[in-house]
Amino acid sequence: MSIRKEHDFIGELEIPNDVYYGIQTYRALENFHMSGRKLKEYPYFVKAFAQVKKAAALANKDLGMVEANRADFIAKACDRIINGEFLDQFVVDMIQGGAGTSTNMNVNEVITNVALEMMGHKKGEYQYLHPNDNTNFGQSTNDTYPSSIKVAVHAKMGDLLKAMEILKNELEIKAKEYKDILKIGRTELEDAVPTTLGNTFNAFASYIKSDIEKITKARESMTYLNLGATAIGTGICCHPDYKNLVEKYLSEITGTTFKPAEDFIAATQDTGDFVHVSGALKTAAVRLSKIANDLRLMNSGPRCGLSEINLPQLQPGSSIMPGKVNPVIPEVVGEACYEVIGNDVTISLCSERGEFELNAFEPGIAYALFNSLILLENAMLTLANKAIKHLTANPQNCKETMLNSVSLVTALNPYIGYENSASVAKEALQTGKKVADIVLERKLLTKEKLDEYLTPENMLNPSIEK
Template sequence: MENTFRIEKDFLGEKEIANDSYYGIQTLRAKENFDITRTSISLFPNFIRSLAKVKKATALTNYELGDLTLIQRDAITQACDEIIAGQFHDQFIVDPIQGGAGTSTNMNANEVIANRALEILGHPRSSYHIIHPNNHVNCSQSTNDVYPTAIKITLHELIFRLKDSLRELRDSFDRKAVEFKDILKMGRTQLQDAVPMTLGQEFKTYAIMVDEDIYRLREAQALIKEVNLGATAIGTGINTKENYQELVIKNLQDVTGIDFVNAGDLIEATQDTGDFVHISGILKRVVIKVSKICNDLRLLSSGPRAGFNEINLPAMQPGSSIMPGKVNPVIPEVVNQVAFEVIGADMTISMASEGGQLQLNVFEPIIAYKLFTSINMMRRSFHSLASKCIDGITANEDVCMENILNSITIVTSLNPILGYEKCSALAKEALKTNRRVYDIIIEQELFTKEELDKLLHPKHMVHNHKLV
């Protein structure tokens, strides 16, 4: 019967590896050691592709410098291209949260690429004297420059997708701003009646809030174009040849299509995770603002009989197992919960960055895991918010107008004419007698009906700003 295992060795001993596996002994050890999330790095296919892009760029560079043969280069780069195209991702089995500063992830990539390259050349897997995971695939590299570079490539791509979801959300708010441009409603501060505005102005504000953060993310992308590839272990570039750093960055640019640059000081760049902290802070800013908008939507749609009831959110599902007819604002609620998760992830990233010591931060795996997870959750929830909620919102125009007419604070527009004290007395009288300000003013003959209609017309109170 054919043996279904092959034997691989490292300096700790030997292990049986399934013959149909492209990974090797170091990957298997990591799989056994880190059973944390019960997932694997294949959860983030962009990250797998990013690792392969780094390995392709380094293979091209090592060939140029004479450290790989043409045959080795072509086999390694073909294996990388296949992984970039989406193949063999199931072979990336290590847990994303791991000890060792990402070494397990790097070795998982090295072993899969090496064994696929050997297969391309017609050799059995584990024939490492021909193409070795460390000597050839990892030539002129360390986990400490490969891993953070792959993180930055992944972040660059994920942020593009996050910006797309924010544009979708912004455009949804913009369309509603136009649709609601003539609907007058009461503005509020501290949950108390303030002065009139339009529902269109309210939704236009949300569009602007979202649009601002698209620019903040664009700025963050520029920050992560600086990488430490070529730094190797601690930033001194040990085990690399002269001109390696310059050549490998050029090849990385060609492979990724992104204008990455070498860090000014590779020792600093290898230990400093401040750019990840900055990106996490931007993500927190974005999600907090969107979550605040969701709080507004839940409040404005509250009721329908005993709440604000100024807008209607699309009914997505029954809202109670006991109360018939109840419908909940489930889409804004789930975005709120994503916000809580991202805010917590920001704290984790902050602590992980602060916890680094000396020439390397060993906690980059948890930083990467939290950043990737946060971005993916945000972009999915923003898409849901736009398509399943904002696009279907309708306005209760009669409710909005009735709130204005019943409000005491419309007397604010008379301050320049009657003075603050007289207007306060009118408001107090209206509250005491449960009557409209309008009726009291007519009764006291402060203005004629025609004069008052002109002064208190809600449209006149928003004339200083565009209705959309």
Template sequence: MAKRVEHDFIGELEIEDNVYYGVQTFRALQNFNITGDKLSSYPSFIKAFAQVKKAAALANFDLKLLDEQKKDAICKACDMIISGKHHDQFVVDMIQGGAGTSTNMNTNEVVANIALEILGHKKGEYQYCHPNDHVNLSQSTNDAYPTAIHVALFDELSSLAKDMAVLKQSFINKSEEFKDTLKMGRTQLQDAVPMTLGQEFHTFAVMIAEDIDRVLEARNLVTEINMGGTAIGTGINSDPKYPKIVAEKLCQVTGHVFRTAGDLIEATQDTGAYVQVSGVLKRVAVKLSKICNDLRLLSSGPRAGLNEINLPKMQPGSSIMPGKVNPVIPEVVNQVCYAVIGNDVTVSFASEGGQLQLNVFEPVIAYGLFNSISMMRNAMLTLAEKCVDGITANEKVCSDFVYNSIGIVTALNPYIGYENSASIAKESLQTGKPVKEIALERKLLSKEQLDEIFQPQNMLNPHMSAEDKAKFQKHSPFV
């Protein structure tokens, strides 16, 4: 295979002529065989980097630092990458030393070599379009790399919110379907008071809806960028007008509003936005995992558990026990949530570990955040489509639990008092007699009164007012 010779200040290397990356990317390939996850596995990050490079080229052209021919070639090269072409040329490992320099140079070299072909030159003829002098003009890894992370996170968080909305809607649909299914509510895994299965599923929908808002709030944090800060935020080697212009160009290229940080030195070293985003992802994971725990518990059995709902049967559950079906979808989502919580620890340590004017650990921060979002997106859709949408209710099981429960004695408190209610509960627990039967035997309330009290609508909503209660008791021969 034909090869070309490229050099950097360390020396010369032969590069296969069919690849668009160059010598610095090749060195990174040799140095960082860490995770096996290449940049090519993160298309949103590649797209964001190309958008940053295009915005920089447009800004440099406006400042008369880049001629029109080079600007056009760089922009066309970036557009090709943005559209999904040449992503296989982004080959460096996501976790790398150098604060992201290898990723930045992988991008610079690929863009430069595509631009060279557009200009009618061969790969590696950098005198016509250079990775550093032209593609990286007015930039440093230390502002281009975090800006690309921010742009990618904006898109990824937007997509996560949309996928969360799919799961929310699945729970809303089920809450409507189960709105008349009476069941027992529980606290501390013990019988509490009645509710409907619809209310339970509506709660899940609200939990997801609240976190959609938190995700979108976190997305706002990544709209602040440090482009123009170059190495440490002082803006060395860039035009004073460049930060404002490049931010405007980035808004045009992405279609989103990004703003230059008020203090570029602070913004270059501060990774607080990543910590906040990661914390929100952890919050989503914790709550989603709790929901999955509930789904597994409610479907437990089917003969020796709660068995209030049926999860879709996705696959045989055992290699030894015939007929066993496991809640595999909630289980896999639980595990995703644990991984996201673990990534939050990584992001926290990496953010704390920065020193002085730069945090060199942004590669592992980006790796953790992108993986968390990707897993969460897949988990949301998997849970909605392969589990929640197919859930059915065992209405008789739910109803029997209510009317055989001691917990419904709570509904009698306003009429016969706590002490009488507690005494009935004790006898019911000892004898197995239903609460209603004991209340009748003790002539504390009439059958008609008990029937009214134990109507589902009366047990599921706030009890009657003091005036209504007095009227109720006035007409009772037992109270």
């Protein structure tokens, strides 16, 4: 294998000549073996970084900070990476020390060596184009890394929101389809009062609608960047007009309007925006898990459980019990949600750990946040397409369970009083008699009034009259 020699201030290393990354990436490969997940496994992050680097090159070209020919080749190399080329060259572990410097240099080195070849030079001939002096000019890991995270998160949140809309729509379809199926409501897993299966699914849809609104608002915080802050927010080694120009180019490249943060020193050390986004994702995960668990319970049976709905039968559920089918989709969705909730803890701790002018734990934030976005998007789509879309209802079972419920006596509270209602409920539970029969035996109401008050349809939209 042919090699090339590269050096940094620590020393010299031999680099395989077939790779586009350089010495600083190579050192990261030697030092960081944590997650086993490489930068290339997050292509939208690689794309976002290349978009940031292209915007930087164009801004520095306009300002005369990087020679025009060099800037143009940097931009062209970025375009190739944005289009998906060279993805296998982004090899650093997502969990790393150094506040993301290894990731930034992996990107700088690949862009530079791709550009060098396009210029007619060999990889590593940095006298013609340098990863630090040119590709990284006027930049620091401390502004390009968090900004690239935000660009990537903003894009990935768009994918998540589309998935959430799909799930919401499927839930709304079921809500309309099942609007007339009566069932018993439950509180604390005990019989409560009548409702409809449509109400149940409509409530689920409302959860998702609310979370779409929360995540959309949180997404806006990802559009305020600290590009031009360089090391600690003071903008050292950067042209004073760069921050506005780079945001302009980045907005054109991505199709999203990005803006400079109000306070670059604060923005460089504070990662609260990521905590805000993660909190919105956690809320969505909690609600989604609740939906999934309710579906498991409503599906339970088929003969000895609630059996109000039938989830699609996707795979055999037991290696020993023939005919058993498990609610695997709500279960896997729940597991994904728990991971998102755990990631929120990681993000909170990494954010809190920032000291003075920089948070060195941003790689931990990026890793956890990207994984939460992936998991939540997949969970939304899986539940929508593998469970909600194809589930069916058991209307007769829903109705019979409701009519047999002692809790129907709740509807009589305004007419016979709480004490009488409680006494009727107690006798019904002890004897197995129906609530209506006991009320008539005790002559607490006439049959006409009793039938009126205990009509399930009336209990769904009560109008109390004495």
